[in-house]
Amino acid sequence: MRPDRLKISACVTAGNEEDKIAACLASLEWCDEVVVVDSFSQDKTYEISKQYTALVFQHPWEGYIAQKNYIRSLARHPWILFVDADEVVSDDLRGEIEREFAADPGETVGYRFPRMVHYLGKWIRHGEWYPDIKLRLFRKDCGHSEGHEPHDRVVVNGPVKTLRSPLYHFTYDNLADHIHTLNRFSSISASEKFSRGEKFRWSDLIIRPPWRFCKSYLVKRGFLDGRQGFIIALMSAFGVFVKYAKLMELWIQHRLPKKDPAPHD
Secondary structure: OOOHHHOEEEEEEEOOOOOOHHHHHHOOOOOOEEEEEEOOOOOOHHHHHHOOOOOEEEOOOOOHHHHHHHHHHHOOOOEEEEEEOOEEEOHHHHHHHHHHHHHOOOOOOEEEEOEEEEEOOEEOOOHHHOOOOEEEEEEHHHEEEEEEOOEEEEEEOOOEEEOOOOEEEOOOOOHHHHHHHHHHHHHHHHHHHHHOOOOOOHHHHHHHHHHHHHHHHHHOOHHHHHHHHHHHHHHHHHHHHHHHHHHHHHHHHHHOOOOOOOOOO
């Protein structure tokens, strides 16, 4: 049993993940507590979560960053392990974490580790998706979430160590799910850029998408992942194109003259 100063609270944010939440929570049973915040799922995510932990809360969705900081506030132990509902802590990662804590982290306040994606029946080991290093384990009093929607990241004040074993990510069920997520994320990202006053530039729309494909497929050697690597690179480029096209659309709508309300008889 770990001493109180080294106890870990696993924190899982979830929404309509009934097909994946059980595997996620089962991989966290070694933690000292598991906290789930469900954003009022319309499926059985809440009920399934209650089978694994009593600490299941429902909270309206406030965005990726705010939701992470909210669940962090509910954790009772000094160390936080952030895991999404479509992720699984591998046995190797669990073992590596437990060895670190058995030896005592010392001055280390955070741990990062690679995330490995399972996509279209294959583990992706190249391209922009691997190694997708994430800082997910950290001391509660030394870290918090920030970033730009929809991409949250943990920021800590102190030394960080990198582990070798992966966190498994079962991100997309199929191509339709991938396209749906790209559509949703591109809207969030474009709105975030617009709200910050970032201007649309034709160079972003023309140059960034092909560069994203080349970076993913050639520079990062996504071609070594076969047809999956090609699809990932193409979809990433498409996502960039749609994001900046939506930013253009927002500025066009902003500049349109306001329509007068229809006159009453």
